[in-house]
Amino acid sequence: xxxxxxxFDPTEFRKALGAFATGVxxxxxxxxxxxxxxxxxxSFNSVSLNPPLVLWSLANTSGNLEAFKAxxxxxxxxxxxxxxxxxxxxxxxxxxxxAGIDVDTGAGGIPLxxxxxxxFQCKTAFQYEGGDHIIFVGEVVAFDRADSSPLVFHGxxxxxxxxxxxxxxxxxxxxxxxxxxxFLGYLLGRSHFQFFGQIRxxxxxxxxxxxxxxxxxxxxxxxxxTADQMHEGMSNVIDENGSTAIEALVLRGLVRNxxxxxxxxxxxxxxxxxxxxxxxxxxxxxxESQLLAKLGDGEAAVxxxxxxxxxxxxxxxxxxxxxxxxx
Amino acid sequence: xxxxxxxFDPTEFRKALGAFATGVxxxxxxxxxxxxxxxxxxSFNSVSLNPPLVLWSLANTSGNLEAFKAxxxxxxxxxxxxxxxxxxxxxxxxxxxxAGIDVDTGAGGIPLxxxxxxxFQCKTAFQYEGGDHIIFVGEVVAFDRADSSPLVFHGxxxxxxxxxxxxxxxxxxxxxxxxxxxFLGYLLGRSHFQFFGQIRxxxxxxxxxxxxxxxxxxxxxxxxxTADQMHEGMSNVIDENGSTAIEALVLRGLVRNxxxxxxxxxxxxxxxxxxxxxxxxxxxxxxESQLLAKLGDGEAAVxxxxxxxxxxxxxxxxxxxxxxxxx
Numbered sequence: 303x304x305x306x307x308x309x310f311d312p313t314e315f316r317k318a319l320g321a322f323a324t325g326v327x328x329x330x331x332x333x334x335x336x337x338x339x340x341x342x343x344x345s346f347n348s349v350s351l352n353p354p355l356v357l358w359s360l361a362n363t364s365g366n367l368e369a370f371k372a373x374x375x376x377x378x379x380x381x382x383x384x385x386x387x388x389x390x391x392x393x394x395x396x397x398x399x400x401a402g403i404d405v406d407t408g409a410g411g412i413p414l415x416x417x418x419x420x421x422f423q424c425k426t427a428f429q430y431e432g433g434d435h436i437i438f439v440g441e442v443v444a445f446d447r448a449d450s451s452p453l454v455f456h457g458x459x460x461x462x463x464x465x466x467x468x469x470x471x472x473x474x475x476x477x478x479x480x481x482x483x484x485f486l487g488y489l490l491g492r493s494h495f496q497f498f499g500q501i502r503x504x505x506x507x508x509x510x511x512x513x514x515x516x517x518x519x520x521x522x523x524x525x526x527x528t529a530d531q532m533h534e535g536m537s538n539v540i541d542e543n544g545s546t547a548i549e550a551l552v553l554r555g556l557v558r559n560x561x562x563x564x565x566x567x568x569x570x571x572x573x574x575x576x577x578x579x580x581x582x583x584x585x586x587x588x589x590e591s592q593l594l595a596k597l598g599d600g601e602a603a604v605x606x607x608x609x610x611x612x613x614x615x616x617x618x619x620x621x622x623x624x625x626x627x628x629x
Numbered sequence: 630x631x632x633x634x635x636x637f638d639p640t641e642f643r644k645a646l647g648a649f650a651t652g653v654x655x656x657x658x659x660x661x662x663x664x665x666x667x668x669x670x671x672s673f674n675s676v677s678l679n680p681p682l683v684l685w686s687l688a689n690t691s692g693n694l695e696a697f698k699a700x701x702x703x704x705x706x707x708x709x710x711x712x713x714x715x716x717x718x719x720x721x722x723x724x725x726x727x728a729g730i731d732v733d734t735g736a737g738g739i740p741l742x743x744x745x746x747x748x749f750q751c752k753t754a755f756q757y758e759g760g761d762h763i764i765f766v767g768e769v770v771a772f773d774r775a776d777s778s779p780l781v782f783h784g785x786x787x788x789x790x791x792x793x794x795x796x797x798x799x800x801x802x803x804x805x806x807x808x809x810x811x812f813l814g815y816l817l818g819r820s821h822f823q824f825f826g827q828i829r830x831x832x833x834x835x836x837x838x839x840x841x842x843x844x845x846x847x848x849x850x851x852x853x854x855t856a857d858q859m860h861e862g863m864s865n866v867i868d869e870n871g872s873t874a875i876e877a878l879v880l881r882g883l884v885r886n887x888x889x890x891x892x893x894x895x896x897x898x899x900x901x902x903x904x905x906x907x908x909x910x911x912x913x914x915x916x917e918s919q920l921l922a923k924l925g926d927g928e929a930a931v932x933x934x935x936x937x938x939x940x941x942x943x944x945x946x947x948x949x950x951x952x953x954x955x956x
Contacts, residue, residue, distance in 0.1 A: 321746045325650040346649060350686075359676050434680075447645040457792070461791060465784070489937065493821075612924060
């Protein structure tokens with residue numbers, strides 16, 4: 303940051319405000335005639351513990367302003383990371399926002415949305431002037447909470463939050479000019495091999511190598527794979543083109559040679575191969591679930607998302623495993 | 630979340646409020662006699678665009694309350710992800726918080742901290758009652774911003790934020806019982822091999838395998854490594870124990886056999902090996918930097934942090950590469 307201040311450009315001011323990360327909330331109320339109302343807001347924050355007060359702001363130009371000014375009660379829903387679509391729905395105008403949504407009924411008959419990470423049922427305490435917005439301060443009369451990861455908004459975009467971990471710092475110091483455990487290549491290599499270290503006993507029990515497992519797994523995705531597709535697809539996940547591994551699988555009767563509709567040499571799982579692959583995949587997924595549960599829901603989603611983005615940044619045109627075949 | 634509401638337990642209420650993610654700010658001002666003051670707050674939020682207003686809340690019990698009530702100006706600093714220590718410093722009482730910190734001087738002589746992701750210089754517009762807090766609303770008279778990733782607070786802990794990416798969804802559908810590109814093992818394997826795909830041309834130019842590169846790199850961390858340490862350390866990053874790779878490096882004069890102080894068989898880089906390793910590491914780090922720059926600062930930090938946590942969750946007692954030797 304430079305020491306000079308920026309002249310007042312509304313776009314720049316919005317960008318600067320967007321540098322402050324927030325959760326995302328939906329605020330609901332009902333009109334005097336019982337019509338449910340709701341809107342998305344990220345201007346929420348806590349104010350006071352005793353009495354329990356929270357606040358949020360609403361633009362003077364909002365079509366919902368009069369209803370909220372008149373409402374004795376409203377509810378704040380702090381959205382979970384899987385509620386981005388709900389956030390979008392309540393951010394748009396004119397839609398019947400509650401259509402098809404199951405709601406609970408809270409204090410004052412306010413509609414309460416489900417699946418949020420926290421909900422605060424409030425009665426209006428104060429309404430304060432805030433320039434082109436009104437600041438609504440509510441006293442919390444009831445609340446509930448779930449242990450889900452939050453939806454985050456930052457820089458005008460939705461984001462994930464992942465807790466920092468004091469133990470996650472690289473344990474090896476960064477030696478002058480040398481290698482470090484913070485090097486991404488090391489982290490990826492070690493994660494890859496340690497992850498497969500969990501799965502390898504399952505493979506060993508079936509006398510399968512990592513590569514053979516990759517090939518069997520990949521073949522569950524597509525009935526017939528040509529030799530060319532196999533070599534191209536496999537080059538993304540194993541060091542060599544997999545020929546030896548495929549031959550071994552054919553010899554064991556888990557994969558068979560076939561011809562595709564164009565008469566090209568291709569591979570297909572046998573019934574035994576399919577059974578073997580599916581039982582291993584089920585077991586591997588169970589191991590994956592246990593590991594990801596230790597990491598936490600939100601963190602697991604973030605890790606997968608970032609690995610996908612890393613892959614895209616390494617090769618934006620990279621095919622997915624069988625992308626060329628339209629799957 | 631169940632539909633039942635929780636009885637009013639202060640700890641539970643704090644937890645529910647903590648479900649709303651926030652950025653972290655430091656608010657500064659100066660007393661009438663010019664003493665700089667500052668405190669950490671996450672109760673900040675934007676209020677109005679025209680006029681430009683922001684707000685934050687301060688406890689009635691704060692020792693700084695009277696100073697802020699009397700101050701015509703104050704400044705909000707939205708902290709960047711690398712400012713966790715600064716956040717902690719300004720959250721503690723009694724410390725000379727500004728000692729040794731370079732500050733700029735803003736409107737009204739307010740001290741401005743550096744390295745933040747956004748700064749808002751404000752004059753007090755309103756002070757509103759907010760239960761056990763006062764809500765300070767300020768008119769922004771100047772601001773600046775930097776493109777750094779934000780420090781985030783959620784669930785009582787510091788967090789990273791990583792933007793979601795619409796393109797990051799797995800492209801292969803999840804087939805019944807089958808493999809999927811969302812499977813962590815696939816993502817790790819593919820990331821690992823694609824990352825090394827960037828580095829491999831460098832290795833090929835030196836006629837080195839991935840394993841040989843790992844060993845050379847690891848040997849830059851520690852002068853003498855016993856055979857046992859090597860095999861144990863390498864089992865974390867390569868499939869086999871690395872014996873063949875080490876022998877090849879010895880034959881090429883990049884590594885030599887030595888004895889450690891206990892007379893055990895050990896390995897050490899030769900001058901050629903050291904030069905070769907350092908030039909490759911420099912090039913590999915440059916490739917890493919380019920990839921991580923595409924991913925973004927915050928995202929890169931989150932990815933590394935999550936991979937470290939994944940490693941810890943796979944094996945909480947896992948040694949780092951040469952952990953047993955006290956490095």
